[in-house]
Amino acid sequence: MLLKLKEDLKQSVQAAYDVTMDDNAIILSPTKKEFNGDYTFVVFPLVKTLKNNPQVIAETIGNEMVKSSELVDGFNVVKGFLNLSLTSIFWDALLNDVSKSDFGIQSPNGKKMMVEFSSPNTNKPLHLGHIRNILLGWSISQIAEANGYEAIKTQIINDRGIAVCKSMISWQKFGKGETPQSTGIKGDHFVGKYYVQFEKAFQEEYKDWQKGEGQNVYTENRKEAEGAEAFFKRYKNQYFNEFSKIGKETKAMLIKWESGDEETVALWEKMNNWVYEGFEKTYQALGVSFDSINYESETYLLGKATVEKGLKEGLFYKKDDGSVWVDLEDAGMDHKIILRSDGTSVYMTQDLGTAQMRYEKFGIDSMIYTVADEQDYHFKVLFEILKRLGEPYADQLHHLSYGMVDLTTGKMKSREGTVVDADDLVVDVFEAAKKSSTERGGLEGMEEKEKDKIYNKIGLAALKYFIIKINPRKRMTFDPNESVDMQGTTGPYIQNAYVRIQSVLRKVKQSGFNEVPFKGEITYNNLDKEILVMMESYPSVIAEALEKYDPSVVANYCYTLAKSFHRYYHDNVILDTENPKVSSYRINLATSLGKLLAKGMKLLGIEMPDYM
RNA sequence: GGCCCCGUAGCUCAGCUGGAUAGAGCAACUGACUUCUAAUCAGUAGGUCCCAGGUUCGAAUCCUGGCGGGGUCACCA
Secondary structure, X not given: OHHHHHHHHHHHHHHHHOOOXXXXXXXXXXXXXXXXXXXXXXXXXXXXXXXXXXXXXXXXXXXXXXXXXXXXXXXXXXXXXXXEEEOHHHHHHHHHHHHOOOOOOOOOOOOEEEEEXXXXXXXXXXXXXXXXXXXXXXXXXXHHHHOOOEEEEEEEEEOOOHHHHHHHHHHHHHOOOOOHHXXXXXXXXXXXXXXXXHHHHHHHHHHHHHHOHHHHHHHHHOOOOOOHHHHHHHOHHHHHHHOOHHXXXXXXXXXXXXXXXXXHHHXXXXXXXXXXXXXXXXXXXXXXXXXXXXXXHHHOOOOHHHHHHHHHOOOEEEOOOOOEEEEOHHHOOOEEEEEOOOOOOOHHHHHHHHHHHHHHHHOOOEEEEEEEHHHHHHHXXXXXXXXXXXXXXXXXXEEEEEOOEEEOOEEOOOOOOOOOEHHHHHHHHHHHHHHHHHHHOOOOOOOHHHHHHHHHHHHHHHHHHHHHOOXXXXXXXXXXXXXXXXXXXXXXXXXXXXXXXXXXXXXXXXXXXXXXXXXXXXXXXXXXXXXXXXXXXXXXXXXXXXXXXXXXXXXHHHHHHHHHHHHHHHHOOOOOOOOHHHHHHHXXXXXXXXXXXXXXXXXXXXXXXXXX
């Protein structure tokens, strides 16, 4: 309906000035509350071409519109702002638009967009950082689908390497044959426990060494005025590689794994499967799933052929030691290694190969990598190299970069055990929702099982919304108390708007009220108009969210819509059998608004309860 | 040090590709539930939009230079 208004505006300009406006130059925005009118047209951009003062132009166009458009019945001009007042024809039609069952659903555009997110290591359980990643990735995939794309959700699991071997060695040494089944510990936590135990054992070994042999190494290798503590902190990796007994065992295991040693591979598979079972439970609890999973054990050799190809084409160069590099200085970057001197892959090699594999396998048109912002440079380089290789999808790659999650007590560090566990968090928010709901008593008389489902929806809404409402680019501080807030700008606040609507609709049904036609017979007040305008903007909101790769756009939209509804609900009686026309209209509005809220929140991975 | 990101109310954050008097929530204070769910609503108070220049009818927004915070510059991932 807004299109029609724009068209009328365009024609009015044509009629008054004989100038054809470019469609996307016609910017109509909702009029600010402080002024009279419904939509505002800013005439400043026209001043130059029309060579007249803004006041005159605005009045001329305004007059023309009142005369020729059935949608406009008045206007006022403040400086260069033309505020148009619209007729009920417009509002009737707008309500009609937003009430359609397919409103806000884009028809498929035939394009495939792959979204990579989560991508954990198999040596420890998922934590708060993964949750931000997962929510962003999941949400952007939903938003892509809402915009007509076919989204393919994927993750690449880091299931190999030295870290994974640490857990394996540790379990061999200290596990005494324990399993997740025998201990009742969730698989990923179980393996994580041994990873932690490895670190502990290693630290003890390191400490002992520092008192003996390490002393000589310290005096020989320390920097000027470097204390023992600082030195040994810096030297840790080197110790692991050169002196550590447990380190040697771990490296030996990695080599055995790479050579395909049966026993090692069997242990590796057994332990990874424990982890996958655990991950699966966490994903289920968070309500996310994947369409395709890559394992590094299967992709880490990819990309070597590409390096060869690039070498032949002169895109890369080989150093004397045999390592392969790419020179990106002309693009403002530096030289980057893409193959080690011993011919083994680095991360970049694998990423090049995996991108090509995904393109070939799925025929994707574009890809989004959901990875924390510490890897900004890596992806800049990756995309540049793919571009130079002439990959057809190279300009359709995007890094959905997000800031790290800090705690109120400081940074999360797995080494220091300050991470917030994902599973714990899900339990915490459930409990908080339960407590809150019980205090309010809105679910009394319901079966426990049903109640639990609702607590879960509310708790997850609080947690998810708390994280997803923040612009991904920004580093965020996770305050556990605020994450379970249920008032104000929160998930439960939005759910509550929806629940109130469902409650009214139940009442309507019970009362046996029959809806009657109302078009052309009701007057729209300011809040009616505000809400309709907002609802109308939904398609452009989800388009913007995808364009900016930013789900928080949708989160903020849902909040504003819920807020308006809460006020509407407070100020207006929706079911009023004395006024069937107005009631019919309001029921219509509330129904559509409820659906829209649910639709928007679904894009964030948040479900709506019918009661709360 | 080079490059990238961030800086808006006491706190957490919005502010769309430049538009009218910069907005929410939390925290504080005041009111509103025998009426469709008060997880709500209405109100009070709270601002050098980090600083300084520049671009123009108009700058929180764009440009330049600073300041502060974070990240990154490995034959790690």
